[in-house]
Amino acid sequence: MRRPVIELRSVSKTYGRGDVVVRAVDRVDLVVERGDYVAVMGASGSGKSTLMNILGCLDVPTSGRYALDGVDTRRLDERRQSMIRNRKIGFVFQSFNLIPRTSAVSNVELPLAYAGVRGGERRRRAVRALERVGLAERVHHKPSELSGGQQQRVAIARAIATDPVLLLADEPTGALDSHSTTDVLALFDELNAAGRTIVVITHEDEVAGHAKRVLRMLDGRIVSDQRAAPVVGPPPRHAARVAQP
Secondary structure, eight states: OOOOSEEEEEEEEEEEETTEEEEEEEEEEEEEOTTOEEEEEOOTTSSHHHHHHHHTTSSOOSEEEEEETTEEGGGOOHHHHHHHHHHHEEEEETTOOOOTTSOHHHHHHHHHHHTTOOHHHHHHHHHHHHHHTTOTTOTTOOGGGSOHHHHHHHHHHHHHTTOOSEEEEESTTTTOOHHHHHHHHHHHHHHHHTTOOEEEEOSOHHHHTTSSEEEEEETTEEEEEEEOOOOOOOOOTTOOOOOOO
């Protein structure tokens, strides 16, 4: 049997002490199998951002167990947590988080550099990732020379360059117009169809509608967990060909 990518067992995250304790995440159990596509929804304060930080090894639970691809994160010191983030998780953020003065390919190379991949191989893998997201002709463009949708696709290329087991996206279409949103969601569909495991944090029904599974959070708990039929639509004209991870 293949191990789950994500396995949470009674995970909680609390803040404060005594009578003033906030349970941002409250005894959450969650298993995400390899190749799944999960959307996490909830109002502000529901706990979805705290859950994302735990899943991304950006924060540690107060109690409970989180195993990422079979690795018990409770046993990791700060250095090893950083290594896990770099090698097993690809992040996509609403604000792209690109370095403005460097080219698309240099931005994509960054996590590979942190992983110790040498120059020639690093450049080849970065270019290949940009080709996967349909930006083969934009590898030397700086972020200011790209549209918002293209910048987000650079960020996605950066996220998949290390071949992570998990693609973790936080409101990935929040800063995009409707056309770019369609393109990015189509790219996520293709990545998932090629076997990539995706968890997306969103408040948008359109985004959640592309997922195979939708979780809803309230007061730190998962109150709904439903399998959903993905939205099927024509791919954008420049849809990328995504290779099997």
